[in-house]
Amino acid sequence: MANENNKTIESLDPRISRAQLTGGNHADMEGMTHFQTFEVFHQSKRGTHHKHVGIVHAPNADMALLYAKEQYARREVTANIWVVPSSCISATEYEDDDIFSTTPEKLYRNPASYKVMDRIQEWKEREKSISREV
Amino acid sequence: MDSIAALKELLYKIADDQLIIGHRNSEWTGLGPVLEEDIAFSSMAQDKIGQSEHIYNLLHQLGEADADTVAFTRNAPQFHCSQLVELPIGGYDFSLIRHFLFDFAEYLRFEALKTSAYQPLAQVAKKFFGEIKYHTMHANTWVHQLGHGNGESNGKMQESLNYAWNYALGMFEPGPAEDVLITENIFIGETALREQWLEVITPLLEKSNLVIPSQSEWAPIYGGRKGEHTEHLQPLLSEMTEVYTIDPTADW
Numbered sequence: 001m002a003n004e005n006n007k008t009i010e011s012l013d014p015r016i017s018r019a020q021l022t023g024g025n026h027a028d029m030e031g032m033t034h035f036q037t038f039e040v041f042h043q044s045k046r047g048t049h050h051k052h053v054g055i056v057h058a059p060n061a062d063m064a065l066l067y068a069k070e071q072y073a074r075r076e077v078t079a080n081i082w083v084v085p086s087s088c089i090s091a092t093e094y095e096d097d098d099i100f101s102t103t104p105e106k107l108y109r110n111p112a113s114y115k116v117m118d119r120i121q122e123w124k125e126r127e128k129s130i131s132r133e134v
Numbered sequence: 135m136d137s138i139a140a141l142k143e144l145l146y147k148i149a150d151d152q153l154i155i156g157h158r159n160s161e162w163t164g165l166g167p168v169l170e171e172d173i174a175f176s177s178m179a180q181d182k183i184g185q186s187e188h189i190y191n192l193l194h195q196l197g198e199a200d201a202d203t204v205a206f207t208r209n210a211p212q213f214h215c216s217q218l219v220e221l222p223i224g225g226y227d228f229s230l231i232r233h234f235l236f237d238f239a240e241y242l243r244f245e246a247l248k249t250s251a252y253q254p255l256a257q258v259a260k261k262f263f264g265e266i267k268y269h270t271m272h273a274n275t276w277v278h279q280l281g282h283g284n285g286e287s288n289g290k291m292q293e294s295l296n297y298a299w300n301y302a303l304g305m306f307e308p309g310p311a312e313d314v315l316i317t318e319n320i321f322i323g324e325t326a327l328r329e330q331w332l333e334v335i336t337p338l339l340e341k342s343n344l345v346i347p348s349q350s351e352w353a354p355i356y357g358g359r360k361g362e363h364t365e366h367l368q369p370l371l372s373e374m375t376e377v378y379t380i381d382p383t384a385d386w
Contacts (some may be wrong), residue, residue, distance in 0.1 A: 015161050035168070056170050059352060062275050067170035068266065069175050 037091060038064035040072050041082040050082050140311035141252060142196055143214070144321055147359050148243070148308070149189035150215035153205055153234055155366070156182030157374050161223050161248050174272060181265050195254065206378040211361040218301035220358075220367040227280070228288040228298065234273040235302040235335070241270045242330045248386055251319035267356030292344055299347045303328070303354035341384045361367040
C-alpha cells in the first residue's frame, strides 16, 4: 500500500505529470494546524450596510483581506470589505432558540398590526353629523 | 526607428510578458497551496492574459495581426518577453518571488503609461491599474508573510530571490529606440523604470527580512526582448497553443 501511494501520478494534464506528485502519504500533515477562519462582510456601495457573505481561511487579517477580495468581490461591484476573525463572533446557542419562540405571536410589536381605520371612519362620521346640525 | 515602430516594440514586450507570465502562473490552478490562494492566483493569471489581449488589440489597430493570431502562431524567437517570465514555475517560493518582482515593475510601468502621449495606451493603463495594484498587494503580503515565517520559509524565499534577481534585472533591457519613446513622451524608458522599481522594492524586501544580492553580483540577463530565450519558452508555447494548432476555429 505504501509503495502504491508513493507512485508518481501520470496524468493527461501535463502540469500534473510535471509536478511529480505521489498519491500521498498524509502522515506528514499530522500535527499541522489549520488556518483560522475569518468572516467576510461585503459592502456594495459607500454608506450602505456591510453584509455577511461567507468565510475565508487565512493565517492573518492581511491575508484574509486578499482572499476575501478574490472570493467575494471578484464578480460583484464592491466599495469595501471587512474581515473579522470568526473567534470574535459571540452567538446565541441553538439549543436556547426557545427564547425566540413567542416572537411570531407578538403582532402588537409590528406597526402594521395597529388597526386604526375603524376609529378614523368613526371620527369622519361624527364630523359629518356635526356639520349637518349646524 | 520611427515612433510607430518604437511604440510597437514597447507594446509587444508588455503584452508578451503578460501573456507568458499569465500562462505560467495558470499552471498552479488546481495545485495551489490552499484553496483560497489557488483561486486568487488563478484569477490574477487570468487578469494578466486579459491585459495582454488589450495590448495585442492596440497592436492590431496599428496594423499587426489580430490578438489570437499574434498570441498563438508565433514561435519562441518571435516573442519579446523577458526571460524572467518564461522560467518554469518551480516551487511556490519562486513563483511568489517572480510575482513580486514582475508585478511591481508592471505596476510602475503602467503608472508611467497612464500619462503616455499615446492616448489608447494611456487609457488601457488607467483601466488596468487597480487590477495590477491588487497583484502587488497580493505579492507583497505573501513575501512579507514568508519572509517572517520561519527559518525554512525565509531561506527558500531568499534562495529564490537570489536566483531570480538577474533575470528580473533583465526585464529592463533597453529597447532599440528608448530615446524616441522618451522624447515623444510615450514612455519614460527602461532605465528610469528600473530606478523607480529599485526604489520601491528595496524597502519592501528589507521589511520582509530579505536581502537583495550585492551590486557586484548584478548581471542582468538580457536577450528576451530581442527574441533570445531560454529552452523553457518553446515547450510552454507548444502547450499553450495545442488546441489552437489542432483547430484554429475552436471556440468555447
